Amino acid sequence: MRRRIFIATGTAAALAGCARITNALNENAAIHKSLGAAETLNHVLIGTHGRAKTYRDSEVDRDFRINGFDTPSDSRYRGLVRGSFASYKLIVDGAVERPRAMALRELRAMQSYSEATRHDCVEGWSAIGKWAGVPLAAVLKLARPTPKARFIVFHCFDRSPENDPYYESLDLAQAAHPQTVLALDLNGSALDPDHGAPVRLRVPTQLGYKSAKWVYRLQVAESLHPIFGGAGGYWEDNGYEWYAGI
Numbered sequence: 001m002r003r004r005i006f007i008a009t010g011t012a013a014a015l016a017g018c019a020r021i022t023n024a025l026n027e028n029a030a031i032h033k034s035l036g037a038a039e040t041l042n043h044v045l046i047g048t049h050g051r052a053k054t055y056r057d058s059e060v061d062r063d064f065r066i067n068g069f070d071t072p073s074d075s076r077y078r079g080l081v082r083g084s085f086a087s088y089k090l091i092v093d094g095a096v097e098r099p100r101a102m103a104l105r106e107l108r109a110m111q112s113y114s115e116a117t118r119h120d121c122v123e124g125w126s127a128i129g130k131w132a133g134v135p136l137a138a139v140l141k142l143a144r145p146t147p148k149a150r151f152i153v154f155h156c157f158d159r160s161p162e163n164d165p166y167y168e169s170l171d172l173a174q175a176a177h178p179q180t181v182l183a184l185d186l187n188g189s190a191l192d193p194d195h196g197a198p199v200r201l202r203v204p205t206q207l208g209y210k211s212a213k214w215v216y217r218l219q220v221a222e223s224l225h226p227i228f229g230g231a232g233g234y235w236e237d238n239g240y241e242w243y244a245g246i
Contacts, residue, residue: 052204
């Protein structure tokens with residue numbers, strides 16, 4: 001773990017200036033009004049975070065590497081797998097005007113993103129996958145974050161070896177980036193359990209630990225401090241940098 005923390009801290013700390021710009025954008029009321037729709041907003045965000053490089057289908061790693069914690073094995077998740085995720089609901093709640101519980105079929109009906117991008121792991125390896133899914137901003141637009149909303153917290157089915165819940169977070173500016181998506185498919189097929197089915201976050205502009213798997217809830221929050229360890233994610237609570245831009 002210490003090696004991972006060292007790499008993550010060194011990489012992300014070099015981009016602290018970008019994080020400060022992001023925080024300024026996050027306070028802007030235009031972010032709240034334009035999530036998921038404004039071409040001008042996308043232009044601003046791409047200028048801040050950059051846009052991740054995309055790849056040809058011929059460059060995709062068909063056997064995309066599996067990493068992270070073990071695939072959830074509790075009865076709740078196993079039941080969803082047995083039912084082909086027919087009863088799955090993505091909860092969107094917290095600081096929103098319109099809380100939602102979205103079935104997988106609803107998310108698939110919204111599907112509008114497909115790109116091949118590279119996953120860069122903090123441990124030093126990378127892999128290229130073709131991801132398809134729903135822009136996160138489109139889901140948040142339906143829920144309407146309140147004026148005081150600042151962060152999106154992703155709650156996941158998996159747990160650490162110590163049985164701590166896994167979670168991650170982004171701010172609203174990062175969530176509005178056109179390449180930040182809720183991925184449903186990988187390399188032309190629905191996500192399998194080992195790769196994060198039925199929904200995983202995909203953030204190609206940041207290191208891989210930000211792309212949380214097995215997401216079941218989006219909590220829109222005014223602050224990260226009251227949530228679990230208060231640092232914005234499982235790994236962040238254990239010393240990683242919250243902003244992991246690459």
